Amino acid sequence: xxxTPRIGVYICHCGINISASVDIEAVTAFAASLPAVIxxxxxxYMCSDPGQAxxxxxxxxxxxxxxxxxxxxxxxxxxxxxxxxxxxxLNPYCFEMANIRExxxxxxxxxxxxxxxxxxxxxxxxxxxAHLQPLITRQVEVSPSALVIGGGIxxxxxxxxxxxxxxxxxxxxxxxxxxxxxxxxxTTFPYMQPARELLRPLMERVDAHPRIEVMxxxxxxxxxxxxxxxxxxxxxxxxxRTVSAGSIVIATGFEVFDAHIKKEFGYxxxxxxxxxxxxxxxxxxxLQVNGHSPRKVVFIQCVGSRDQSLGxxxxxxxxCMVAARQAKWVRQxxxxxxxxxxxxxxRAFGKGFEEFYDQVRTCxxxxxxxxxxEILRQGEHLLxxxxxTLLGEVVEVEADLxxxxxxxxxxxxxxxxxxxxxxxxxxxxxxxxxHPKLRPxxxxxxxxxxxxxxxxxxxxxxxxxxxxxxxxxxxIPLLRGQVQVEAATAYVEEELCAGCGQCxxxxxxxxxxxxxxxxxxxxxxxxxQGCGACASAxxxxxxxxxxxxxxxxxxxxxxxxxGSNHQRKQExxxxxxxxxx
Amino acid sequence: xxxxxxxxxxxxxxxxxxxTYTGADLAxxxxxxxxxxxxxxxxMCSSSVDPVYVLKPLLDGADGVLIGGCHPGDCHYxxxxxKTRRRYVAMQEILRASGFDPRRVWLRWISASEGQKFADxxxxxxxxxxEMGPNPMQVAWAI
Ligand SMILES: Cc1cc2nc3c(=O)[nH]c(=O)nc-3n(C[C@H](O)[C@H](O)[C@H](O)COP(=O)(O)OP(=O)(O)OC[C@H]3O[C@@H](n4cnc5c(N)ncnc54)[C@H](O)[C@@H]3O)c2cc1C
Ligand code: SF4
Ligand code: SF4
Ligand code: FES
Numbered sequence: 001x002x003x004t005p006r007i008g009v010y011i012c013h014c015g016i017n018i019s020a021s022v023d024i025e026a027v028t029a030f031a032a033s034l035p036a037v038i039x040x041x042x043x044x045y046m047c048s049d050p051g052q053a054x055x056x057x058x059x060x061x062x063x064x065x066x067x068x069x070x071x072x073x074x075x076x077x078x079x080x081x082x083x084x085x086x087x088x089x090l091n092p093y094c095f096e097m098a099n100i101r102e103x104x105x106x107x108x109x110x111x112x113x114x115x116x117x118x119x120x121x122x123x124x125x126x127x128x129x130a131h132l133q134p135l136i137t138r139q140v141e142v143s144p145s146a147l148v149i150g151g152g153i154x155x156x157x158x159x160x161x162x163x164x165x166x167x168x169x170x171x172x173x174x175x176x177x178x179x180x181x182x183x184x185x186x187t188t189f190p191y192m193q194p195a196r197e198l199l200r201p202l203m204e205r206v207d208a209h210p211r212i213e214v215m216x217x218x219x220x221x222x223x224x225x226x227x228x229x230x231x232x233x234x235x236x237x238x239x240x241r242t243v244s245a246g247s248i249v250i251a252t253g254f255e256v257f258d259a260h261i262k263k264e265f266g267y268x269x270x271x272x273x274x275x276x277x278x279x280x281x282x283x284x285x286x287l288q289v290n291g292h293s294p295r296k297v298v299f300i301q302c303v304g305s306r307d308q309s310l311g312x313x314x315x316x317x318x319x320c321m322v323a324a325r326q327a328k329w330v331r332q333x334x335x336x337x338x339x340x341x342x343x344x345x346x347r348a349f350g351k352g353f354e355e356f357y358d359q360v361r362t363c364x365x366x367x368x369x370x371x372x373x374e375i376l377r378q379g380e381h382l383l384x385x386x387x388x389t390l391l392g393e394v395v396e397v398e399a400d401l402x403x404x405x406x407x408x409x410x411x412x413x414x415x416x417x418x419x420x421x422x423x424x425x426x427x428x429x430x431x432x433x434x435h436p437k438l439r440p441x442x443x444x445x446x447x448x449x450x451x452x453x454x455x456x457x458x459x460x461x462x463x464x465x466x467x468x469x470x471x472x473x474x475x476i477p478l479l480r481g482q483v484q485v486e487a488a489t490a491y492v493e494e495e496l497c498a499g500c501g502q503c504x505x506x507x508x509x510x511x512x513x514x515x516x517x518x519x520x521x522x523x524x525x526x527x528x529q530g531c532g533a534c535a536s537a538x539x540x541x542x543x544x545x546x547x548x549x550x551x552x553x554x555x556x557x558x559x560x561x562x563g564s565n566h567q568r569k570q571e572x573x574x575x576x577x578x579x580x581x
Numbered sequence: 582x583x584x585x586x587x588x589x590x591x592x593x594x595x596x597x598x599x600x601t602y603t604g605a606d607l608a609x610x611x612x613x614x615x616x617x618x619x620x621x622x623x624x625m626c627s628s629s630v631d632p633v634y635v636l637k638p639l640l641d642g643a644d645g646v647l648i649g650g651c652h653p654g655d656c657h658y659x660x661x662x663x664k665t666r667r668r669y670v671a672m673q674e675i676l677r678a679s680g681f682d683p684r685r686v687w688l689r690w691i692s693a694s695e696g697q698k699f700a701d702x703x704x705x706x707x708x709x710x711x712e713m714g715p716n717p718m719q720v721a722w723a724i
Contacts, residue, residue: 073606074623075598099621102609107700108617113589117617124620422599422657424693432694436610444599444693445657488625506628508659531658532629536668548625553634560593560620561641 005036005130008064009122010055011100012046012071018101021110022118027070027100030119034126038062046071052084059088066129070098070122076435091134093487093547098125120560127555135546138525139482142228144168146474147245149220149417152180153460154452154467155251156202161471162249163211167478170243171206171214172234178203178214180253181453182460186283189325189459190356198460215241223248223420226529227447228483246483247447247474250431251467252417254408254453257304257312264374265300265404272382273375273402275303276322283326287333294401297330298384299323299341300372305407305457306344314428316407316457320347323405324360331363340366340397342386350459370395375402408457421448430456441470447483449474488547489528490535494520496542503534503543512543590644590710592619592703595634597627599657600692601649607696615700616707619647626650627688628661632672635686636679644716645685645706649699652690662690682713 009031013019024042031040039058043051046069058064067085071077074097082092098121108114144167148159151173159171177183185195206212218236225231232243259267259275267273272289274282287293301323305316320343327339346367348357361367372386382399410429411417418425423443424432431454434442441449451467452458458466477483490511499519504512511527512534514520521543532545541550596602602623608615624630627650635646648665656662665688673683687706691698 073609075603075606099606099623102606103621104617106609106612107615109614111617113617117620120620124622419654422655424600424603426694444603506664508661529658531626531661532624533626533658533661533664536629536631536634537664545625545629548629550631550633553622553631554637556622557593557634557637557641561591561638561643 005066006038006062006064007034007036007066007068007126007129008055008058008062009034009037009040009068009070009126010046010051011040011042011122012051012069013042013044014071014101014105015044018071018105021105021108021114022100023115026115027118027122031070031122031126034123036066036130037126038064047077047080052081055081055084056088059085059090065090065094066132067095068098068122068125068129069095070100070118070125072101073097073099073103076102076438092137093135094129094132096125096129096132098122123559124556127559128552131549131552131555133546135487137484137487140228140485140526142246142477142481142483143230143244144478144481145170145245146247146249146478147172147220147230147232147243148249148251150180150251150253150452150454151175151178151214151216152251152253152452152463153182153199153202154253154454154463155180155249156206157464157467158249158251158451158471158474159212160202160206160209161468162475162478163209165475165479167211167475169212170234170245171212172218172220172232172243173214173216174219176217178206178216181256184277184280186280187325187329189321190350190352192325192328220417220420226485228477228485230447246478247449248421249449249451249467249470249474250417250421250423250443250454251451251470252411252414252454254430254457255411256406257409259303259404259406261310262303262404265303265372265402266375267404270375270377270382270402272400273404275404275406276319276326277406279326279403283329287330289401292400293334293337294330295334295337296381296397296399297327297337297339297401297403298397298399299327299339299403299405300384301341301343301405303404303406304409312407312409312428314457315347317347318457318459319405319407321350321353321356321459323403324357324365326403327365328360328363331365338366339364340368342368342370342372342384344369344371350461368395368397408453411454414454421445423448426456428456430454441466441473447474447477485526486528486530488530488545489525490523490530490532490543490545492521492523493542493544494518496540497521498540498542500539503538506533506537508533588711588715590618590707590715591642592645592647592706592710593638593643594619594621594647594649595624595627595630596621596647596649597651597657597661598623598625600651600655601627601689601699603693604649604691604695604699607693608700609696611696613696613700615703618707619703626656626658626661627665628656628658628668630665630668632668632675635672636675639676639681639685639716640718642716642718644710644713645687647702647706648686648688649691649702650688652692655692680717684713685710685716
């Protein structure tokens with residue numbers, strides 16, 4: 001018996017995120033009029049439990065065999081709805097989404113054109129849904145181990161958590177010693193704890209752990225494979241080694257802003273100008289400058305941060321508190337010294353930060369709101385010239401020590417690592433999380449997670465939190481023991497294949513081989529990643545990639561362009577009062 | 582002949598799942614505004630865009646086709662976008678031979694973080710198609 005699609009269409013208001021600019025009533029009526037659509041419903045939040053229940057009930061009662069949800073991006077909720085239809089007994093691939101939020105209601109104002117676009121996107125999804133085929137998802141075994149790249153405080157914590165849960169961990173650190181930037185710090189805000197006390201126990205536990213192998217002076221040169229079975233080639237001095245891992249945590253941290261770039265501050269020129277990182281060493285040596293204790297110390301905040309001219313518009317999140325901590329240290333060690341901090345705004349957002357900032361002000365540190373424009377030499381001393389933005393006048397403050405509070409910047413080689421793993425980077429150059437709010441430790445690559453400052457500036461507490469989050473996420477495939485591999489792969493219709501081999505030439509993964517006897521192309525399902533390059537290269541239309549087939553795409557183009565629906569859209573528009581305004 | 586100023590171009594866009602589709606999502610998350618003239622079809626990789634996917638909409642009256650992929654070197658499938666680029670060059674010839682202005686078909690590399698670039702691309706493409714006027718194949722269409 002020929003297959004007859006019975007499609008249900010579910011239109012989400014997303015609170016008012018969609019309904020504010022799309023006429024839901026008109027769209028729902030339109031969807032109901034499309035061929036093969038048995039039912040079209042709208043609901044406030046389709047992803048909620050009651051929303052999903054609507055779909056499940058309809059599948060059972062109306063015998064739906066294909067489902068379309070028009071809501072947010074499939075990158076957001078496709079897994080949610082696939083699971084929902086699967087729980088009602090439908091194959092998860094018999095589901096399609098129309099992205100009417102990110103790619104419609106959020107980018108266009110409330111208007112007929114926006115509603116029409118939503119209608120078109122739904123018609124296109126419905127046309128595709130009518131041609132969807134159930135696919136069998138396959139599982140492969142997972143290598144029960146993780147690779148952590150970068151051994152700063154974030155990488156150490158992530159490695160420890162994964163190993164504690166019972167998995168083998170390889171920690172690859174480029175430097176001769178682990179610890180990263182935390183190893184260079186003297187004390188830490190806001191509790192003035194020595195950094196050593198935080199880092200050392202962690203390093204000792206990692207070192208002694210039977211399931212952690214630390215590779216120092218080592219570098220990852222190549223990564224192959226996919227979630228569950230990555231293979232990394234690691235170079236350690238002259239030797240190459242292959243490390244297999246089920247998941248990967250990236251914890252490569254940051255670099256401090258290069259203070260030489262801000263020429264007006266004379267870093268490298270005047271020995272009395274140092275950075276907050278230099279200060280950490282100096283604290284350990286009792287604050288001697290040229291053999292003397294400084295009497296007038298000036299801190300300058302936001303050096304290399306919040307600076308459009310440098311292309312670093314972001315806030316580095318730690319420098320305010322670093323300057324406050326170091327200023328307090330000076331006041332405690334050298335009570336007769338005068339300490340001034342030039343700031344744009346003080347950001348004391350973390351737990352205990354505002355209280356700490358209060359303490360620093362009470363201990364006699366002078367905060368002046370202003371932008372220092374240059375540092376001049378005046379005999380033995382320096383003169384910091386600044387515009388006091390509260391007084392609206394130019395002021396000059398004498399100093400025998402100037403400390404530049406450096407911001408954080410992405411590592412120079414982060415582009416190389418990004419392209420090794422096909423990771424995305426945000427506009428600021430740090431690695432990009434899969435979703436800024438909901439998936440802060442994931443990347444867009446399955447099985448690869450982010451920890452610490454490689455994702456963006458943060459303090460130690462936040463680096464540790466993210467590391468523990470990344471470790472937990474990285475353990476999910478390891479604990480499951482199996483991962484689903486791409487089901488949407490290529491297949492060949494032998495009667496159409498001429499055996500010309502053009503498809504095999506474009507396959508990056510060597511998934512296509514000519515059958516030695518039958519002289520037709522065959523697909524290795526484990527190697528195929530479903531990119532579709534072969535399908536578009538075959539002159540006879542013999543290769544197809546499931547779920548993105550030629551027939552499906554042609555059906556989508558047909559409804560998008562040969563507007564048989566056009567008349568209907570015109571009749572339905574405008575209906576709701578919303579569009580009247 | 583329709584008047585170009587009131588003509589609303591129809592654009593079909595094929596965006597790869599890993600970069601440009603995600604960049605278009607970011608434009609949404611960032612609430613960037615661009616003209617509603619584009620209909621997006623998600624593909625796994627730009628290399629899966631069959632030349633027929635470009636020709637069919639043009640023959641059916643679309644005014645422009647956009648192919649969006651990852652930046653060179655960043656394709657999720659290693660080298661897919663290099664194949665797209667080669668095919669795009671060949672496609673320009675086919676378009677010319679079939680009587681279409683090749684400027685109706687755009688290939689752009691837009692990454693997952695380039696929401697602004699995506700919005701700007703659509704804005705620019707709409708403006709440029711308005712200047713070119715409707716696809717001569719077009720029978721009658723109003724947005
Ligand atoms: C001057 C200054 C003072 C600070 N003071 C405080 C404070 O008082 N309190 C606080 O909470 N925070 C403070 N911070 C912030 C703190 O340093 C960071 O939050 C923390 O160090 C981040 O750790 P991480 O592991 O993410 O990165 P990092 O410390 O940068 O570690 C990254 C590690 O990865 C390694 N690596 C990099 N690339 C590769 C690669 N490709 N392969 C292998 N290994 C690689 C590096 O060698 C390094 O060991 C301060 C920062 C600065 C700059
Ligand atoms: S390109 Fe098409 S015809 Fe040629 S071998 Fe591959 S499947 Fe067969
Ligand atoms: S879909 Fe991509 S990976 Fe799979 S056989 Fe075709 S070219 Fe190779
Ligand atoms: S995955 Fe984006 S171009 Fe190939």
